[in-house]
Amino acid sequence: xxxxxRRATSAIDPALLTSxxxxxxxxxxxxxxxxxxxxxxxAFRILGNHEEAADLLQDVYLEVWRKVVxxxxxxxxxxxxxxxxxxxxxxxxxxxxxxxxxxxxxxLDNPVSSRVADLGPSPFETQADQELRMAVGxxxxxxxxxxxxxxxxxxxxxxxxxxxxxxxxxxxGTVKTRIKLGMSKLRDxxxxxxxxxxxx
Numbered sequence: 279x280x281x282x283x284r285r286a287t288s289a290i291d292p293a294l295l296t297s298x299x300x301x302x303x304x305x306x307x308x309x310x311x312x313x314x315x316x317x318x319x320x321a322f323r324i325l326g327n328h329e330e331a332a333d334l335l336q337d338v339y340l341e342v343w344r345k346v347v348x349x350x351x352x353x354x355x356x357x358x359x360x361x362x363x364x365x366x367x368x369x370x371x372x373x374x375x376x377x378x379x380x381x382x383x384x385x386l387d388n389p390v391s392s393r394v395a396d397l398g399p400s401p402f403e404t405q406a407d408q409e410l411r412m413a414v415g416x417x418x419x420x421x422x423x424x425x426x427x428x429x430x431x432x433x434x435x436x437x438x439x440x441x442x443x444x445x446x447x448x449x450x451g452t453v454k455t456r457i458k459l460g461m462s463k464l465r466d467x468x469x470x471x472x473x474x475x476x477x478x
Contacts, residue, residue, distance in 0.1 A: 317364045321335055413467075414468065429456075
């Protein structure tokens with residue numbers, strides 16, 4: 279596996295962001311090189327469209343260039359900040375699609391986990407990314423359907439617990455339990471990736 283790539287992604291030095299904040303274009307280029315594969319893959323998983331994911335990534339890095347001074351090392355690692363920013367912007371796009379009347383959500387008969395597992399490699403994806411994508415997709419399909427569904431609605435559609443409860447017509451406590459149990463099972467299924475240093 280391409281563990282150096284994984285480690286490079288997880289080990290982005292906060293000092294790199296400090297340099298970017300000072301207008302250092304070389305530092306910005308390094309930041310892009312270290313994080314673009316992961317962020318593109320995340321955007322594509324949420325949006326389901328290569329062009330839209332690439333377009334979103336351009337917007338994210340433009341926002342990073344303009345707002346990097348707001349990054350606070352005390353609130354998390356650089357990669358966690360970038361992931362949060364990308365996920366938030368991708369979910370905003372999904373919601374925007376919905377308000378325009380487009381059917382952006384994945385039907386319950388076509389779970390996101392199967393799309394994650396079946397996606398072909400993107401031009402940004404390394405061998406390690408492909409293996410991780412397949413592992414996550416496989417781990418999702420092993421979950422009980424109710425847990426899988428709750429996780430997909432939370433993480434791929436960005437719904438809150440109360441929105442999921444309304445969508446599924448289930449008590450909010452049931453939804454929270456399904457998400458908690460599902461995350462615990464995913465963590466156990468993917469533990470060997472962390473133990474071998476394959477996930478940042």
